[in-house]
Amino acid sequence: xxxxxxxxxxxxxRRRFFDAGTLPHGLVSELILQSWRxxxxxxxxxxxxxxxxxxSGSALGELKERFERLQRLxxxxxxxxxxxxxxxxxxxxxxxxxxxxxxxxxxxxxLDKASRVALRPGAPWGETSIGTxxxxxxxxxxxxxxxxxxxxxxxxxxxxxxxxAPIFDPTGQLAGVLDLSGEASVHHTHALGMVRxxxxxxxxxxxxxxxxxGTVLRLHAEPGLIGTPREGLLAFEGDRxxxxxxxxxxxxxxxxxxxxxxxxxxxFTSPLPRGEDVVELRNHLGTSLYARGRVAAPPRSAPASVAxxxxxxxxxxxAPVFDAEQRHALDTAVRLLDAxxxxxxxxxxxxxxxxxxxxxxxxxxxxxxxxxxxxxxxxPEGLIEAExxxxxxxxxxxxxxxxxxxxxxxxxxxxxxxxxxxxxPLTLQSRFLRVLQERAVAPLGGGPAVPVDFxxxxxxxxxxxxxxxxxxxxxxxxxxxxxxxxxxxxxxxLDDRAGLIRHLWRALGGEAAGLAxxxxxxxxxxxxxxxxxxxxxxxxxxxxxxxxxxxxxxVEHLPAELRRVGAPPPVAADEGLQAIAESAMRRALAECxxxxxxxxxxxxxxxxxxxxxxxx
Ligand SMILES: Nc1ncnc2c1ncn2[C@@H]1O[C@H](COP(=O)(O)OP(=O)(O)OP(=O)(O)O)[C@@H](O)[C@H]1O
Numbered sequence: 001x002x003x004x005x006x007x008x009x010x011x012x013x014r015r016r017f018f019d020a021g022t023l024p025h026g027l028v029s030e031l032i033l034q035s036w037r038x039x040x041x042x043x044x045x046x047x048x049x050x051x052x053x054x055x056s057g058s059a060l061g062e063l064k065e066r067f068e069r070l071q072r073l074x075x076x077x078x079x080x081x082x083x084x085x086x087x088x089x090x091x092x093x094x095x096x097x098x099x100x101x102x103x104x105x106x107x108x109x110x111l112d113k114a115s116r117v118a119l120r121p122g123a124p125w126g127e128t129s130i131g132t133x134x135x136x137x138x139x140x141x142x143x144x145x146x147x148x149x150x151x152x153x154x155x156x157x158x159x160x161x162x163x164x165a166p167i168f169d170p171t172g173q174l175a176g177v178l179d180l181s182g183e184a185s186v187h188h189t190h191a192l193g194m195v196r197x198x199x200x201x202x203x204x205x206x207x208x209x210x211x212x213x214g215t216v217l218r219l220h221a222e223p224g225l226i227g228t229p230r231e232g233l234l235a236f237e238g239d240r241x242x243x244x245x246x247x248x249x250x251x252x253x254x255x256x257x258x259x260x261x262x263x264x265x266x267x268f269t270s271p272l273p274r275g276e277d278v279v280e281l282r283n284h285l286g287t288s289l290y291a292r293g294r295v296a297a298p299p300r301s302a303p304a305s306v307a308x309x310x311x312x313x314x315x316x317x318x319a320p321v322f323d324a325e326q327r328h329a330l331d332t333a334v335r336l337l338d339a340x341x342x343x344x345x346x347x348x349x350x351x352x353x354x355x356x357x358x359x360x361x362x363x364x365x366x367x368x369x370x371x372x373x374x375x376x377x378x379x380p381e382g383l384i385e386a387e388x389x390x391x392x393x394x395x396x397x398x399x400x401x402x403x404x405x406x407x408x409x410x411x412x413x414x415x416x417x418x419x420x421x422x423x424x425p426l427t428l429q430s431r432f433l434r435v436l437q438e439r440a441v442a443p444l445g446g447g448p449a450v451p452v453d454f455x456x457x458x459x460x461x462x463x464x465x466x467x468x469x470x471x472x473x474x475x476x477x478x479x480x481x482x483x484x485x486x487x488x489x490x491x492x493x494l495d496d497r498a499g500l501i502r503h504l505w506r507a508l509g510g511e512a513a514g515l516a517x518x519x520x521x522x523x524x525x526x527x528x529x530x531x532x533x534x535x536x537x538x539x540x541x542x543x544x545x546x547x548x549x550x551x552x553x554x555v556e557h558l559p560a561e562l563r564r565v566g567a568p569p570p571v572a573a574d575e576g577l578q579a580i581a582e583s584a585m586r587r588a589l590a591e592c593x594x595x596x597x598x599x600x601x602x603x604x605x606x607x608x609x610x611x612x613x614x615x616x
Pocket of ligand 1: 319320321322347348349350351352353354355356419461533534535536538
């Protein structure tokens with residue numbers, strides 16, 4: 001059995017290494033010793049005060065946004081470790097691939113202590129910044145690592161005992177690190193095993209998320225383990241191997257460096273299994289494995305990265321543009337949010353309610369916290385309650401054994417964005433009102449209420465006052481969330497539509513590609529009713545950038561439904577605008593032979609919007 005270094009032997013090792021300058025072989029593990037040497041070579045001195053400046057505000061917001069997919073994919077495991085961490089006075093930490101902390105949650109007591117040594121979101125825990133520690137050392141070693149008490153390089157970290165495991169994507173790129181940290185004085189026997197187990201599940205999910213739609217081979221030496229997170233997974237493009245999880249590497253002797261170069265026949269002598277049945281496979285060394293294959297459309301050639309592309313929004317979503325009126329509305333909204341006064345954003349579909357909410361959050365004092373967005377219209381009635389409030393294990397059929405914290409608790413310290421609040425079922429409205437009054441969330445199925453602190457932004461396309469008058473929306477909830485209303489104008493009602501179109505054209509790369517919009521085409525674009533608002537406008541311009549048959553876009557290059565609109569319709573009242581939007585929707589539906597999905601795609605609105613707006 002492996003012997004753990006005692007506090008006495010670690011202290012003796014420190015004296016030899018840091019005071020006498022000799023190598024204390026045998027007193028600490030070689031892994032720790034190697035790390036201490038790297039830190040010293042890197043110029044880190046234990047005699048100097050460690051100065052760490054964690055990212056905060058918008059920098060932290062951007063970081064979280066960039067790694068939103070990683071956080072989402074890790075959520076189930078983090079939730080189950082969170083319950084354990086709270087009970088054992090420790091915390092779960094998720095970091096970006098370079099060791100910068102994205103999230104830390106668990107025991108409030110220990111979170112506070114950890115925060116004093118900068119173990120908190122935005123802080124860089126790479127070895128070169130913080131010295132030997134489980135996160136940074138796991139990144140360098142590319143394996144699970146435990147670092148306890150005085151094994152940490154810097155003395156203030158002696159209070160910590162940490163276990164961390166790197167998360168790899170199916171091409172061998174480091175995607176992040178999962179860590180469990182607690183007091184060094186408490187013995188956390190299973191911490192390393194628990195993070196390893198959690199990472200195994202995360203990597204399995206990451207693999208299926210990246211390659212699950214393509215050709216995948218599941219394999220194991222034990223047929224019973226196929227279909228579990230322990231199985232080996234290989235992804236193929238044609239017969240070329242393009243992805244593998246760690247179990248598959250161990251089972252086949254393949255390495256990530258060989259991806260893209262090795263083919264199925266390089267590894268196996270029997271044909272690629274294609275059915276649902278588990279079959280025996282022979283590899284080139286003559287050993288047997290069991291496998292099940294699934295041959296489908298080839299996967300994307302470039303697997304989706306866990307991080308969003310770069311700090312900007314990439315070419316497909318232009319950076320938001322706000323006119324003077326919107327900028328004024330933004331300032332007002334930020335002031336309301338900072339004063340914790342709830343308000344509602346009201347605007348048609350695609351007017352940028354979510355874009356607006358994200359911008360408000362970014363500029364607000366809660367910008368370093370999370371923005372948790374919930375679309376109340378997108379969940380079936382039974383599910384939204386569990387998603388919002390969380391539940392205790394076994395609360396209902398299909399509930400996860402370990403329960404779930406719920407989105408309201410995830411928004412703690414940040415902002416909750418409730419989109420389509422007007423579609424929230426009445427029963428849920430009562431429960432939600434109680435949360436706002438009591439500032440605490442009680443999970444479904446019992447259990448104590450947990451205090452929560454978040455600001456709220458609500459959004460809807462509905463006329464909430466009319467919904468209240470019709471008895472579909474609770475008046476007391478309405479007054480609670482919509483004391484203030486910020487209205488977002490539809491594109492067709494904006495004063496400077498040509499300016500907006502020119503801005504989007506530039507942002508989408510039209511100008512850089514040497515393309516210009518001709519005067520007549522511009523007039524048609526300005527006059528179009530744009531029922532899908534910014535979403536539809538940006539989509540149309542994007543298509544024109546890509547498909548432009550000439551350097552100057554003429555009317556003849558515009559989509560037929562825009563050309564037909566021609567001159568600006570006479571619009572006097574909002575009712576008139578609604579009618580124009582709806583007639584455009586009906587026309588699109590007729591032109592797509594009643595196919596709602598196709599019509600919604602053409603208009604740049606969601607299917608639910610079409611159903612909603614055209615229902616009798
Ligand atoms: N101010 C803006 N500047 C540039 N593009 C914008 C702006 N607002 C919205 N968009 C574009 O329109 C798309 C839709 O925006 P968003 O999802 O915020 O609208 P929404 O009002 O919440 O729509 P829905 O009600 O259908 O959910 C965005 O992805 C973005 O591409």
